Amino acid sequence: MKTPGPQLAHQVEDIRERNTFEPRSQSLPTWCPGCGYFGILHAVNNALKQLKKPLHETMIVSGIGCAGRYPFFTNTYGLHAVHGRALPTATGVQMANPDLTVLAIGGDGDGLAIGGAHFPHSIRRDVNINYLLFDNSIYGLTKGQPSPSSPVGTRSKASPYGTVDQPLNATLMALTFGCGFIARLFAGDPTGITQALLQGIRHEGFSFFHILTTCVTFDKSYKTWANLKESVHPLPDTYDPTDYRRSFDEVLTNDFSTGIIFRRPGNGEQAR
Amino acid sequence: MSRIDLTVEVCGLAGDGTIAAGGLINEAMSLGNYFVLGFDSYPAEIRGFGRCVTRSRIGDDEILALDDETHVLISLDDEQSISRVPYLAHDAVIIFDNKPPGYVEEARSLVAHLEAGARLYGIPLTDLATAAAGTPRGKNLTALGAFAGVYGASPELFRYVITKKFEPKGEKVLTANLKSFDAGYEYALAQFADHLVPTFYSSVEGIREDKVMLSGNLAIGFAALDADLKLYFGYPITPATPIMEFLAKKLPSQGGKVVQMEDEISSIAAVLGANHAGARAMTATSGPGFALMTELIGLGVMAEIPAVILNAQRGGPSTGLPTKTEQSDLHSAVYGGTGDSPRIVIAPTTVAECYTYTLKSFQYAEKYQTPVVVLTDFYLDNRVENVPKPIASPEDTERWNIAPDPAGKGSYLRFENTASGISPRSYPGQEGFNFTASGLEHTETGSPDYTPNIHMKMTAKRYRKIQSALTDLPRPEVFYDEDHLAVGVVGWGSSFGSILEAVKRAREKGLSVAALKVTSIYPYHAEEIRSFMVKCEDVLFPELNFSGQLANLMGHLSSRTPYRINEVTGVPLSPRMIFANIKKIIEAGTR
Numbered sequence: 001m002k003t004p005g006p007q008l009a010h011q012v013e014d015i016r017e018r019n020t021f022e023p024r025s026q027s028l029p030t031w032c033p034g035c036g037y038f039g040i041l042h043a044v045n046n047a048l049k050q051l052k053k054p055l056h057e058t059m060i061v062s063g064i065g066c067a068g069r070y071p072f073f074t075n076t077y078g079l080h081a082v083h084g085r086a087l088p089t090a091t092g093v094q095m096a097n098p099d100l101t102v103l104a105i106g107g108d109g110d111g112l113a114i115g116g117a118h119f120p121h122s123i124r125r126d127v128n129i130n131y132l133l134f135d136n137s138i139y140g141l142t143k144g145q146p147s148p149s150s151p152v153g154t155r156s157k158a159s160p161y162g163t164v165d166q167p168l169n170a171t172l173m174a175l176t177f178g179c180g181f182i183a184r185l186f187a188g189d190p191t192g193i194t195q196a197l198l199q200g201i202r203h204e205g206f207s208f209f210h211i212l213t214t215c216v217t218f219d220k221s222y223k224t225w226a227n228l229k230e231s232v233h234p235l236p237d238t239y240d241p242t243d244y245r246r247s248f249d250e251v252l253t254n255d256f257s258t259g260i261i262f263r264r265p266g267n268g269e270q271a272r
Numbered sequence: 273m274s275r276i277d278l279t280v281e282v283c284g285l286a287g288d289g290t291i292a293a294g295g296l297i298n299e300a301m302s303l304g305n306y307f308v309l310g311f312d313s314y315p316a317e318i319r320g321f322g323r324c325v326t327r328s329r330i331g332d333d334e335i336l337a338l339d340d341e342t343h344v345l346i347s348l349d350d351e352q353s354i355s356r357v358p359y360l361a362h363d364a365v366i367i368f369d370n371k372p373p374g375y376v377e378e379a380r381s382l383v384a385h386l387e388a389g390a391r392l393y394g395i396p397l398t399d400l401a402t403a404a405a406g407t408p409r410g411k412n413l414t415a416l417g418a419f420a421g422v423y424g425a426s427p428e429l430f431r432y433v434i435t436k437k438f439e440p441k442g443e444k445v446l447t448a449n450l451k452s453f454d455a456g457y458e459y460a461l462a463q464f465a466d467h468l469v470p471t472f473y474s475s476v477e478g479i480r481e482d483k484v485m486l487s488g489n490l491a492i493g494f495a496a497l498d499a500d501l502k503l504y505f506g507y508p509i510t511p512a513t514p515i516m517e518f519l520a521k522k523l524p525s526q527g528g529k530v531v532q533m534e535d536e537i538s539s540i541a542a543v544l545g546a547n548h549a550g551a552r553a554m555t556a557t558s559g560p561g562f563a564l565m566t567e568l569i570g571l572g573v574m575a576e577i578p579a580v581i582l583n584a585q586r587g588g589p590s591t592g593l594p595t596k597t598e599q600s601d602l603h604s605a606v607y608g609g610t611g612d613s614p615r616i617v618i619a620p621t622t623v624a625e626c627y628t629y630t631l632k633s634f635q636y637a638e639k640y641q642t643p644v645v646v647l648t649d650f651y652l653d654n655r656v657e658n659v660p661k662p663i664a665s666p667e668d669t670e671r672w673n674i675a676p677d678p679a680g681k682g683s684y685l686r687f688e689n690t691a692s693g694i695s696p697r698s699y700p701g702q703e704g705f706n707f708t709a710s711g712l713e714h715t716e717t718g719s720p721d722y723t724p725n726i727h728m729k730m731t732a733k734r735y736r737k738i739q740s741a742l743t744d745l746p747r748p749e750v751f752y753d754e755d756h757l758a759v760g761v762v763g764w765g766s767s768f769g770s771i772l773e774a775v776k777r778a779r780e781k782g783l784s785v786a787a788l789k790v791t792s793i794y795p796y797h798a799e800e801i802r803s804f805m806v807k808c809e810d811v812l813f814p815e816l817n818f819s820g821q822l823a824n825l826m827g828h829l830s831s832r833t834p835y836r837i838n839e840v841t842g843v844p845l846s847p848r849m850i851f852a853n854i855k856k857i858i859e860a861g862t863r
Contacts, residue, residue, distance in 0.1 A: 097700065
């Protein structure tokens with residue numbers, strides 16, 4: 001995807017103006033060119049700027065995988081932990097210092113497979129952490145094995161005859177577990193991610209951001225940019241994210257609608 | 273030498289009040305200013321109708337271990353008590369119910385199984401209790417009354433502890449229990465006037481409350497409170513659960529929290545997260561849970577995060593023997609995990625040390641920015657000792673974190689390769705000292721780097737750091753040191769008491785023996801251990817594990833192949849057995 005020169009220059013100017021590069025660290029992201037994570041990084045930085053959160057009061061805890069590398073690319077405090085354990089590690093951080101803004105970041109393998117047990121229990125505890133699940137339905141760092149969110153029939157070196165396991169739907173899981181704030185988002189829409197983060201970070205309790213994204217290197221058929229752009233669409237304006245039952249209808253009928261899926265009414269008022 | 277050294281057992285069926293009776297003996301004798309060591313065994317089955325046994329060793333000198341022989345058996349159930357006969361001294365005193373409620377055929381009665389020398393004190397426990405209180409439920413207290421009467425122990429001590437225990441349950445229950453006790457006491461004085469063995473005469477001097485009865489687990493709990501623990505994350509597992517339950521009750525009142533996590537992996541992850549963010553946090557587990565934690569212990573080593581992890585060992589491998597004692601996680605504690613991952617491993621040997629070293633572990637963890645594993649075991653966790661009330665000194669509660677120089681703001685090297693290996697540590701929230709820590713190998717800034725030089729340099733830094741902790745860690749301690757020794761017995765953890773008792777007996781027999789207590793298992797004071805071993809003709813490592821794990825770790829410091837005693841019987845090492853081994857080694861002469 002090539003961006004025409006003048007448009008790029010405008011975008012760079014915009015970034016400079018908003019100073020959204022400030023949270024970026026000296027280390028340049030090691031992600032592949034064209035990776036969806038760049039958009040997410042930009043969106044998170046933008047949200048942190050807009051929330052006026054000092055970088056030293058923000059802590060990013062990550063698991064292992066391409067998404068796990070995230071904290072190296074920001075100037076916040078960071079802890080690149082163990083595969084699958086971003087959530088319990090972040091729980092300890094947040095409980096030790098509730099003044100910190102805590103983001104937990106990981107991929108679909110990290111959060112739905114090896115770390116799957118921590119997802120429902122972190123939601124049960126409802127500790128004030130913001131969990132960003134980068135869901136590209138593939139193990140990228142280990143070069144393209146199927147993940148728990150890969151569709152049935154996914155072919156890869158590890159599944160040459162196609163997978164037979166049913167995929168997990170992280171948004172539906174969060175809804176079922178009783179999560180108080182759930183957003184489904186698209187890496188190609190950084191503005192949408194920023195908007196959701198602005199609400200979700202302010203939400204007192206566990207906030208879940210299910211970010212649909214791509215692996216440009218190993219996924220040539222499912223969550224490609226082209227497919228995602230075609231499938232992803234915003235929730236209708238009439239959608240009421242405080243209607244818990246209605247949220248189920250939406251998530252059961254639609255895998256690619258984005259926006260605030262569910263928000264517990266009256267949240268933020270009761271402190272834990 | 274009029275030494276008092278009495279081992280008393282109470283044995284009954286679950287529901288007889290066996291454990292309660294044993295506990296009351298311990299408490300009463302502690303108040304009478306005797307030394308007490310108690311250890312119970314009861315069925316693992318929740319509602320099992322199994323055998324309960326309490327053992328209490330009471331003396332007027334420090335008690336180091338459980339004795340091999342029982343001098344007094346208080347039987348609340350004939351059939352169960354028969355199993356205790358092999359452990360009785362030849363002239364043991366037997367206090368038993370001579371008119372039990374149900375018919376016991378003679379062949380199945382306790383009396384039929386006893387040796388000729390046993391001294392019988394048959395008492396109608398059930399009848400006496402029923403007559404006194406209208407219910408036979410207090411027969412355990414009637415038996416205690418008889419014990420107090422026969423042994424000349426002040427009934428006031430017992431009345432005091434009975435009151436303390438039953439007062440919360442209401443006047444009626446308390447009165448019934450006191451009456452049951454008195455009935456047994458008076459009966460014994462009247463019926464056995466010519467056969468009393470007044471032993472605890474000094475117990476009439478009054479009540480001494482300067483000592484408290486503590487189990488290893490409780491001592492650990494108190495230490496955590498005194499260390500200003502903020503967060504405890506854990507998962508239920510025998511025998512560590514009582515620590516979580518104790519803290520769940522006590523921690524909130526000092527501003528802390530206990531969180532029961534979904535597994536041991538999340539427990540240690542949260543402990544690391546909390547410590548990373550500057551709060552003191554700990555977890556306690558046993559072998560199977562510890563095995564799950566080892567990957568994250570590696571993160572603590574690599575990312576240099578403090579953590580206190582208690583491993584209350586039990587029989588293994590796998591689920592193993594959940595309610596039996598063993599010392600077989602030493603290798604797991606020292607080496608468990610991936611790669612070269614040095615951490616501090618410390619093993620208390622007594623209830624008092626459980627307190628001391630749990631408290632100190634928070635400082636070790638903080639200063640050396642490392643996971644610290646405290647190794648206890650079922651025997652140490654569950655045995656009770658009366659110890660002076662543990663009080664933390666101001667220096668024990670000092671913060672040992674080394675903070676970065678404020679002048680270094682903006683150019684902070686979180687993993688600075690210093691001479692000691694300790695890099696000053698900032699906490700998230702501190703301005704100008706932001707960094708990202710990682711389980712990946714990294715440079716001094718924390719940035720991932722896999723080049724040969726970096727990995728070599730940073731691995732060496734982490735080892736150097738742990739080695740430098742030796743200046744703070746408890747030094748090996750020699751008991752009965754001499755310039756030349758026939759046998760040096762090296763021990764650790766809960767079995768050191770048995771070792772010391774065996775060594776003491778050997779010395780009383782004129783044998784040239786000394787004991788070495790190793791508390792800091794890793795890193796260890798190699799030079800001091802070596803200099804002890806060179807003085808010994810032979811070195812002996814008695815351990816409650818099959819592979820000889822301490823011997824494997826430190827045996828190379830001896831110029832001769834050490835002797836080993838390795839038992840995995842689920843019960844504490846016997847002082848008599850160790851003594852016999854020492855004698856055998858000496859009798860064998862030079863090899």
